[in-house]
Amino acid sequence: TWTMLNIVEEQVEAIREQIGDGRAICALSGGVDSAVAAAIVQRAIGDRLTCVYVDHGMMRLGETEQVRSDFEAVFDTLDVVDAADQFLGALEGVHDPEEKRKIIGREFIRTFEAAEARVFGDVEGGATAYLVQGTLYPDVVESGGGAGTSNIKSHHNVGGLPDDLQFELVEPLRTLFKDEVRLVGEQLGLPSTMVWRQPFPGPGLGIRIIGEVTRERLDVLRQADAIAREELTRAGLDRDIWQMPVVLLADVRSVGVQGDGRTYGHPVVIRPVTSEDAMTADWARLPYDVLERISTRITNEVAEVNRVTLDVTSKPPGTIEWE
Ligand code: XMP
Numbered sequence: 345t346w347t348m349l350n351i352v353e354e355q356v357e358a359i360r361e362q363i364g365d366g367r368a369i370c371a372l373s374g375g376v377d378s379a380v381a382a383a384i385v386q387r388a389i390g391d392r393l394t395c396v397y398v399d400h401g402m403m404r405l406g407e408t409e410q411v412r413s414d415f416e417a418v419f420d421t422l423d424v425v426d427a428a429d430q431f432l433g434a435l436e437g438v439h440d441p442e443e444k445r446k447i448i449g450r451e452f453i454r455t456f457e458a459a460e461a462r463v464f465g466d467v468e469g470g471a472t473a474y475l476v477q478g479t480l481y482p483d484v485v486e487s488g489g490g491a492g493t494s495n496i497k498s499h500h501n502v503g504g505l506p507d508d509l510q511f512e513l514v515e516p517l518r519t520l521f522k523d524e525v526r527l528v529g530e531q532l533g534l535p536s537t538m539v540w541r542q543p544f545p546g547p548g549l550g551i552r553i554i555g556e557v558t559r560e561r562l563d564v565l566r567q568a569d570a571i572a573r574e575e576l577t578r579a580g581l582d583r584d585i586w587q588m589p590v591v592l593l594a595d596v597r598s599v600g601v602q603g604d605g606r607t608y609g610h611p612v613v614i615r616p617v618t619s620e621d622a623m624t625a626d627w628a629r630l631p632y633d634v635l636e637r638i639s640t641r642i643t644n645e646v647a648e649v650n651r652v653t654l655d656v657t658s659k660p661p662g663t664i665e666w667e
Contacts, residue, residue, distance in 0.1 A: 348527045352384060355516040359388035367392045368474035368514060369460045371452065371501070372422070373546055374403075374411035377478030377517060379538050380529045382419060384516045385476045387532075393476070394421045396459045398452060401428025402548030402562060405570040414538060423463065427455050435550065435557045441667035442498060444557070448547040449504020457510060475511035477501045479518050480525065482623050496663065500546040521621040542587040543622065551667040555594035565592040567646045568612050572638050576616070579634045586619040588628075591655075591666045600650030602643065609650035614638060617664055625659040 370382040372395045385393050395415065399408045408424065415422050431451050438444055453475075460473050479501050487503030488495030498504045517525055522543065529539035549565050550557045569590040576588055591613040600607045614635075616628035639652040655662070 348524065348531050351520070351524075352387070352528060352531060355384050356388045359385055359514060359516065362512075362514060363389055363392075363474055365392075366472055366474060367394070367464050368476050369393075369456055369463065369511075370395045370476035371456060371478075372397045372411075372415065372419075373478070373544070374407060374415075374541075375478070375544055376529055376539055376541055377480055377522070377525055378476075379415070379418075379478070379534060380525050380532065381476050381478040381514075381516050383529070383532045383534060385514060386419065391420050394423060394459075394463045395419045396423045396425060396456060396463075398425045398427050398455050400431040400448070400451070400455075400548060400550075401559070402431065402550040402557070404544070404549065404573075405566045414535070418534065418538070423459055425455055425459060427451070430455070431550075432557065432559065437556060439556055441551060444550055444667065445498045445500055445504045445547055448550060449498065449500040450506045452500060452504075452546070453506055453509060453511070460511075473511050474514050476514040476516075478525075479513075479515045481519055481521055482621060484518060485623070497665075497667070504547075523621065540583060542582065542585070544587070545665055551665055552589055552591045553594050554591060554596075554666060561592060561594045564610070564646060564648045565590065565612070568592070568642045568649055571641045571645060572614055575634060575638045575641065579631070581630070581634070584618065585616050585628050585630075586622070586625065587664065588614060588616040589665055590614050592649075598651050600643075602647075602650055607650045609648050611651040611653055612642065612649050613653050613655050613666070615655040615664070615666070617659070619659075619664070622664060625664050627656045627658055 372378045382395050397411055412424055434447050434451050456475055483499040483502050486496045487499045526539050549562055553561050572590050593611045597608050616630050617625040618628050619625035642649055642652050
């Protein structure tokens with residue numbers, strides 16, 4: 345924790361130097377990384393920081409409302425942008441995972457540009473625009489961002505950035521792993537729900553629908569995901585499990601029997617994993633009774649889903665997310 349304190353002080357200094365008397369926008373996702381990054385920058389430049397949370401239409405059930413109330417308690421300025429039409433429009437007809445990631449990365453930046461013009465539009469023209477991101481070391485490595493790295497997938501905040509990026513990036517966590525970020529978060533006194541929140545990828549449910557992303561499919565996945573998370577929490581396993589994506593195999597159908605009739609619905613995959621830093625992961629041995637409750641409830645409560653399957657692949661060879 346001594347080093348964590350040092351990191352905060354070092355970064356506060358570096359940020360003051362970088363931003364000077366300028367202003368910055370922070371891309372807040374609701375997760376621990378961007379929350380900690382924002383808290384550090386707020387220490388450095390105070391109310392010259394504006395936090396922007398983008399609802400891209402691919403968030404989980406109730407997530408935007410939750411983030412709004414959690415974060416308004418901690419940050420002075422929070423701008424919540426509803427950009428669902430923009431993102432989902434841009435994703436129409438797109439199936440390829442890397443293409444999805446690039447589009448989402450680009451639309452995020454467009455949204456932040458618009459937010460920055462809206463928020464700081466009246467400030468002196470031509471000033472440098474700073475964008476604070478909660479980028480971690482593993483994001484950089486896996487997006488192929490440094491020597492000796494390979495492009496596994498383009499994280500929306502690194503390899504997914506557009507070439508014509510106008511922002512100067514501020515990334516105080518770029519050398520840290522998530523367990524370190526959590527320590528920093530505790531040092532800064534952030535609420536433990538924020539610090540210990542399970543990771544959720546910036547591209548959201550968009551990379552958990554295998555196939556084209558549509559509103560109907562998002563609704564189906566949102567329901568299944570909410571049930572799975574509820575049962576995991578009820579079992580008291582939130583902290584033991586690193587995260588548990590629910591994936592909708594939207595282009596696959598299988599025959600089932602629900603009620604007294606034949607169904608031809610979609611499978612979902614649940615992917616509980618344990619991990620230290622997301623660079624490697626093991627599939628989690630969830631208790632059978634928890635799996636049973638998740639399976640029974642999803643197939644009873646989500647009409648379009650008639651099969652629940654379990655992913656028992658570690659990373660490597662599988663990644664945590666399916667796309
Ligand atoms: P993978 O699927 O590469 O995921 O094993 C490793 C960790 O990173 C999260 N993830 C992302 N987070 N933007 C993010 O902010 C992204 O584009 C992204 N892709 C994956 C994933 O949920 C896991 O925790």
